[in-house]
Amino acid sequence: MKFSKIALTTAALVATAWSAFAADISGAGATFPYPVYAKWADAYKKATNVGLNYQSIGSGGGIKQIKAKTVTFGASDAPLTGKDLDEAGLAQFPMVMGGIVPVVNLDGVKPGDLVLDGPTLAKIYLGDIKKWDDPAIAKLNPGAKLPSQAIALVHRSDGSGTTFNFTYYLADVSPEWKSKVGTNTAVQWPGGIGAKGNEGVANNVGQTKGSIGYVEYAYAKQNKLTFTKMVNKAGKVVSPTSETFQAAAANANWKSQPGYGVILANQPGDVSWPMTAATWILIYKTPTDAAATGEALKFFAWSYDKGQEMAKELDYVPMPTNVVTDIKTMWASDIKDSSGKPLFAMTH
Amino acid sequence: MSEVALNETNVAAGTGVTRASVLNRLRTTDAAFRTLTRIAVLTVLALLSGVILALLIGSVPAFKAFGFGFVTTEVWNPVTEKFGALAPVYGTLVTSFVALVIAVPVGLMIAFFLTELCPMWLRRPIGISIELLAGIPSIIYGIWGLFIFAPFVQKYIQPFLIDAFDGVPGLQDVFAGPPYGIGMLTAGFILAIMVLPFITSISRDVFDAVPAVLKEATYGLGCTTWEVFKHVILPYTRVGVIGGVMLGLGRALGETMAVTFVIGNAHTVSASILAPGTTISASIANEFTEAVGDLYTSSLIALGLILFVITFIVLAIARYMLLRLHQKGR
Numbered sequence: 001m002k003f004s005k006i007a008l009t010t011a012a013l014v015a016t017a018w019s020a021f022a023a024d025i026s027g028a029g030a031t032f033p034y035p036v037y038a039k040w041a042d043a044y045k046k047a048t049n050v051g052l053n054y055q056s057i058g059s060g061g062g063i064k065q066i067k068a069k070t071v072t073f074g075a076s077d078a079p080l081t082g083k084d085l086d087e088a089g090l091a092q093f094p095m096v097m098g099g100i101v102p103v104v105n106l107d108g109v110k111p112g113d114l115v116l117d118g119p120t121l122a123k124i125y126l127g128d129i130k131k132w133d134d135p136a137i138a139k140l141n142p143g144a145k146l147p148s149q150a151i152a153l154v155h156r157s158d159g160s161g162t163t164f165n166f167t168y169y170l171a172d173v174s175p176e177w178k179s180k181v182g183t184n185t186a187v188q189w190p191g192g193i194g195a196k197g198n199e200g201v202a203n204n205v206g207q208t209k210g211s212i213g214y215v216e217y218a219y220a221k222q223n224k225l226t227f228t229k230m231v232n233k234a235g236k237v238v239s240p241t242s243e244t245f246q247a248a249a250a251n252a253n254w255k256s257q258p259g260y261g262v263i264l265a266n267q268p269g270d271v272s273w274p275m276t277a278a279t280w281i282l283i284y285k286t287p288t289d290a291a292a293t294g295e296a297l298k299f300f301a302w303s304y305d306k307g308q309e310m311a312k313e314l315d316y317v318p319m320p321t322n323v324v325t326d327i328k329t330m331w332a333s334d335i336k337d338s339s340g341k342p343l344f345a346m347t348h
Numbered sequence: 349m350s351e352v353a354l355n356e357t358n359v360a361a362g363t364g365v366t367r368a369s370v371l372n373r374l375r376t377t378d379a380a381f382r383t384l385t386r387i388a389v390l391t392v393l394a395l396l397s398g399v400i401l402a403l404l405i406g407s408v409p410a411f412k413a414f415g416f417g418f419v420t421t422e423v424w425n426p427v428t429e430k431f432g433a434l435a436p437v438y439g440t441l442v443t444s445f446v447a448l449v450i451a452v453p454v455g456l457m458i459a460f461f462l463t464e465l466c467p468m469w470l471r472r473p474i475g476i477s478i479e480l481l482a483g484i485p486s487i488i489y490g491i492w493g494l495f496i497f498a499p500f501v502q503k504y505i506q507p508f509l510i511d512a513f514d515g516v517p518g519l520q521d522v523f524a525g526p527p528y529g530i531g532m533l534t535a536g537f538i539l540a541i542m543v544l545p546f547i548t549s550i551s552r553d554v555f556d557a558v559p560a561v562l563k564e565a566t567y568g569l570g571c572t573t574w575e576v577f578k579h580v581i582l583p584y585t586r587v588g589v590i591g592g593v594m595l596g597l598g599r600a601l602g603e604t605m606a607v608t609f610v611i612g613n614a615h616t617v618s619a620s621i622l623a624p625g626t627t628i629s630a631s632i633a634n635e636f637t638e639a640v641g642d643l644y645t646s647s648l649i650a651l652g653l654i655l656f657v658i659t660f661i662v663l664a665i666a667r668y669m670l671l672r673l674h675q676k677g678r
Contacts, residue, residue: 057637058637058638059638059640060637060638060639060640061637061638063640150526152526152528157608157613157626157630157634158634158635158637158638159426159634159635159637159638159639160638181427182427182428183427184426184427185426185638185640186426186634186635186638187425187426187427188423188424188425188426188427188615189614191614192614192624193528193530193531193612193613193614193624194612194613194614194624194626194634195613196608196609196613196634200494200609203494203495204494204530207498207499207502207529208502208528208529
């Protein structure tokens with residue numbers, strides 16, 4: 001039984017590696033931005049006749065493949081540290097953003113009715129708050145009729161950037177979460193059930209009364225799930241919308257981390273959504289195949305400039321213009337072929 | 349043979365083909381065929397040892413870091429990089445056990461019905477529809493399990509079980525709530541449906557092989573249908589039945605997709621079979637793509653190695669049982 005599975009995995013890996021040569025630009029990694037990358041690729045192909053082959057195999061896989069040099073770029077929902085980037089000779093920049101929202105299933109509660117804050121959410125997922133009529137939840141929702149119902153926890157079972165950003169936020173607001181559970185693409189959950197993918201979480205929440213889960217905003221919006229509002233760092237109640245995600249991105253200090261590796265959780269600002277998340281691209285600073293990297297940079301530049309509306313249609317948030325200009329300047333100065341000639345020229 | 353005969357007439361007709369050259373040619377083709385069969389066997393053996401070797405090498409870092417304790421530890425913490433295989437191993441064994449407890453009696457009864465009681469014209473349609481169950485891709489079982497079966501289990505089966513065994517010592521822990529709908533029991537149910545065709549079709553074939561004279565003689569003695577089944581058919585066919593059960597068990601142990609959807613994917617060992625758990629193959633499928641770091645990846649490969657060993661042990665036990673039955677039968 002087992003070996004057939006391993007043989008399949010191997011075959012899949014080989015196939016991935018092979019198909020990488022078939023397309024003009026090849027990339028692999030995060031699943032979270034896949035819909036928007038696919039949309040950009042489609043439009044870019046029509047505009048320039050250059051195709052993109054993106055394998056959404058997960059951030060971990062994307063990092064492995066770019067390090068093995070089987071793809072031109074890797075994509076990850078969790079940024080690499082400055083040390084990792086330097087050791088591998090990689091450049092890193094954020095491509096697009098999105099938000100993560102808690103979703104609940106409570107009788108009589110409609111989308112946006114319920115308000116939660118970070119410490120309460122952490123306590124719920126730690127199992128310290130067991131019932132919906134807990135004083136901590138009641139305090140945030142004065143006047144709301146909360147049932148004395150057990151809270152059923154739902155989390156992602158597969159490793160995911162969504163979990164990374166969610167647990168990062170919980171660790172940021174709750175010292176107890178930081179010491180007991182921590183932050184990663186997969187963690188040791190104190191309780192609850194694991195479901196595969198956004199759709200798995202959504203479905204389990206949908207059919208379990210009294211449950212809570214977390215999904216990407218685009219997914220929650222398209223499937224009309226009962227999302228909650230959140231209290232942000234400034235103490236204000238905010239709804240998950242493109243505006244509040246953008247506010248979080250605008251308030252972030254992108255230069256503070258190497259490779260723009262700023263995690264957008266719990267950013268300051270009155271209208272910032274506390275669980276905003278970016279997704280990153282990894283590319284070699286001195287690539288072996290300079291032509292392919294040059295093509296990839298052209299695609300990214302095109303996507304930053306022309307792809308904003310397409311991103312918004314899919315409920316992603318485009319990067320702020322000042323950050324994009326900064327990223328392009330970085331490309332022009334840092335990404336070179338073996339003779340030291342820059343692979344990207346600032347034209348815009 | 350006809351070829352040889354034909355060639356001999358050629359010899360007789362004096363076409364210059366000698367008997368020796370014909371025989372020579374036959375000898376070379378035969379040798380070539382034998383070599384080909386050997387190569388086929390060696391390829392499979394080489395693949396198998398390659399897989400074992402790859403699993404062994406891949407799991408070295410995990411066993412180096414955690415020692416034998418890897419198998420007996422429940423912790424699975426990607427943040428602190430502490431890993432133990434107890435929860436997935438436990439989940440694998442429990443779900444497979446539940447599957448067999450359900451599928452073996454049901455499968456045997458279906459097989460008996462089809463061979464002994466079913467009207468002739470119904471046998472083929474029923475037989476084919478059960479075999480069709482084996483052709484449904486496991487992802488379909490997973491989706492069906494998550495969207496349709498799990499809510500049903502949550503609404504009707506689990507509350508019933510929790511209430512029925514409440515207060516019964518021992519059993520109340522095995523059937524402890526809350527009813528999530530998904531969990532080890534649901535996974536066991538789905539696995540039971542998936543292994544049912546294996547058990548049914550093999551049992552049906554061996555039941556068919558029971559000599560009619562034996563059955564007729566037993567009926568003639570005044571035995572009931574149940575007695576014929578219990579005292580004649582089962583003892584006569586147990587070797588084949590065990591073979592079918594083991595084949596089903598092999599499938600249940602390694603099944604991935606369908607289980608991942610409905611087991612709840614929690615790395616915990618709990619006494620209640622209603623609680624969420626995980627299996628070896630579900631853990632690998634869930635976590636391999638995003639496993640960053642050597643120790644994490646290695647621990648997942650080590651899980652694969654453990655599943656390999658479990659499957660090997662199951663097959664070995666099956667062989668041993670068949671051997672003993674064979675000796676007793678003689």
